[in-house]
Amino acid sequence: MANFAKSDVPQFSVEVYQNEYLPEGGREVNAIVTVTATGGGTNGGMQSAARTYAQGSGPDAAVVIMVDCSGSMEYPPAKMRNARDATAAAIGTLRDGVAFAVVGGTHVAREIYPGGGQLATADARTREQAEHALRSLSASGGTAIGTWLRLADRLLATADVPIRHGILLTDGRNEHEAPEDLRATLEACAGRFTCDARGVGTDWEVKEVTGIASALLGTADIVADPAGLAPDFTRMMEAAMGKGVADVSLRLWTPVDTEIAFVKQVAPTVEDLTGRRSEAGPRAGDYPTGSWGDESRDYHVCVRVPSANVGQEMLAARAALIVPPPDGGTPTTLSQGLVRAVWTHDMTASTAINPQVAHYTGQAELAHVIQQGLDARKSGDVDGATAKLGRAVQLAGASGNDATAKLLAKVVDVLDVATGTVRLKAKVAEADEMTLETRSTKTVRVKK
Template sequence: MTEDMSSRTRPSHPAVRLHVDLDGDLRPHRSAKIEAHLRVEVAADRAPNDLPAVELAVIIAVDVAEANRAAVRHALPAALRALPDGISFAVLGGGPEPVRFHPRDAGTWAVADRDQRRRAAFAVGSLPLHRDGPRPAGYAPWAAEARALLTDRPLSVPHLVLITDGSSAAGETRLDEELDACAGKFTCDVFAVGADWPPDPLLAIAERLHGTAQFVDEGLGRAVTDAIARLRRAGPARLEIEVTLRPSVRQVSLTEKTPRPHRLVGLPAADRPHCWTFPTHQWEQGRRDYLLTLVAGADDDPLETDLQFAMVSVDGAHVPVVARWHLPRPSAPPGPTGGGSVRSLDATARMRGALREGLTALQAHRPDTARECLAQAARLAARFGTDWVLDEIRTVADVEDAAEGRIRLRTVAAGTLGPMILRAGSHPGAPVADGAGAPPGPRCGACRNPAGGEARHCIACGKKLL
């Protein structure tokens, strides 16, 4: 019986440190939202050496049309020749359905050595690619084939490298369903080549399978090699963030904000009431920032008393989430609360979202929406000093005053927008600043009422927040 990623043995984890920041002053309400900035650090001083290559099983799937063979002709052999000794690997090509190309025998894997690398690099010169006629119905068949292959190779780090030009994406049907089946079974990095691929499904794959999605114009072979090297550097390839809740907490969610924004899927513990686990993958030394959101009621809790609403645990490290209910003030409207770094997390997420939404609107020829969203992204980027966001905006618009959000759209080639949308959704972000120096949270421009959490409209007057 094969095992999934959660049950495979791993070397001991390096030291893990936790820090939580939140505004601990709450007002009783039927469903108050508590937001906390959770920082998880893997100590650099105890980071392990590279994981042995024998612990990795990697599939390289080439979803490329015959007309674009030049995009992979030299890069793919180069990536195969650079595989480390001992790694298990397989190569998939494309026909009406994904097909195993190397090794060809069902149920077998290649284990990299000098002879295997040479044979694989030579063989991919005749790799089957899409031609005129039936093509795989979207990316779901590629994920399903990878899941089936990796089930037969239960190693510590199973990974899919998907190289695509979008040639099978037009018939996308059941991607969400297949990603649900694959989540936790393996991770995936997506490399887009050419100029005719939709970015949204690629970002969905990278987010659900804890990887990255990026456009590669040149240097595809090096990008694949770097992705495999990153897998080996990942100390604890999987860490579970465990959240044990106070009974009055009705909902819990956890969203990674940096380095790669995505929402984690929580799993209830079968034998522990009020306990949820959130699996994470591809850890390296350094830190990650998360937004922990709890929805709690005050019906049975005492007022003016410190209460522990949750305990967060990661690999033997624990940190409590503590706040208190204050006596109600009629003049204070109920709303989400959070510390300075929580507001920083939210603002960073809004910046990324506005950038992505603006670029998508520009691609769809909706200039008014694009202008509004990119202006919001520029204001937030100026506030946080996020140069890469401003650089992206300057590619499609003249930025007259970033702090004021004054921009003027330019005519741009449609082919440039897809890579930018990928970067907006998958570009690694800088660590969030500590709460002490975080910028103030957003306020309504009409009534100046403070807004919190992931608010889009003012809770007092209903105006849309900028």
């Protein structure tokens, strides 16, 4: 194991924001756990707490770009051309030494570069070769996204690296494989690599693309105009190159008779992690968070504690950031924080809602009511859609989520923000509705 300056390895910190006071008999404790990683992934990010590589001794990351090559990518022809240019731009952003490959996706998956079941190592020569290979990309055939992901998984598995990442682009619905086949693929790939997913144009299914990103702990977004693919791919690859620690889990330990009600990532996006728990010993469970660079994320943890009398206090949960060692031994703890419970007669103290908890509860509700409102709109339920999207406008305004407020204003006419009074627009551009749905889980952070 090579030695590095402390600054080469990302440093993690955990802060807990909560109202620890409960009334007599109170059982529910809510806390916002803020995790911040600094000092890693900014200068080539070659290290992780789980595995460290000497610079020049080998790649620390592997990336597979999956490009939709189905027949619809030729309509209009600029779509395929922009996809080729975007893939070339992403490859141009790779650090020297990073392993990479390009997959062309239709109703089957095929290796575009380098081929032979291998990954190439990024340098001037391989970038030029890859760009040349991209010229052969043409549009024909159907769409079976699961086959693309399984090929990417096989390719990434050949790299002995801590960071494995995919970028997936599609312009259509997954029409040539059963939904359960895609679900099985996502279950098989979860934890093996992360993946950002993008839909180009407006003929793809939002829930499919966001479902892929959610399952594989990546980001999802719409690129309505194909001309925007190159800058978006460049940003995605820059973010991937900034990752320094892989396979980080949020480990929650609770005492006897205490249970975790739910765990949600609430910033920068809302993502329910409750069902992804894996047991980690007595009264402890791990929740996957994926790969980290220089960034900060917030998690809402709700704990149910035993009923207690006034004056009692207890440790309700211990939150720790964990990475597995390469040899399968004892995990490394990067940082930890404590969630407490104190029972009191002071009603002012016990009924106060912590500002961070209140803010993110509202942000989670905002994401939920947007989805409900759009679903109601699609089903023709005008009253239901108006009520839910009106509540979304109210929540976005109250929390200062200006980006979401602007997206909502393209779907409804806002009559009064404070009361959530809105009127559905008679005509809404499909791209605007899909953008709101795709970005509905993006949150704004509370000022602490």
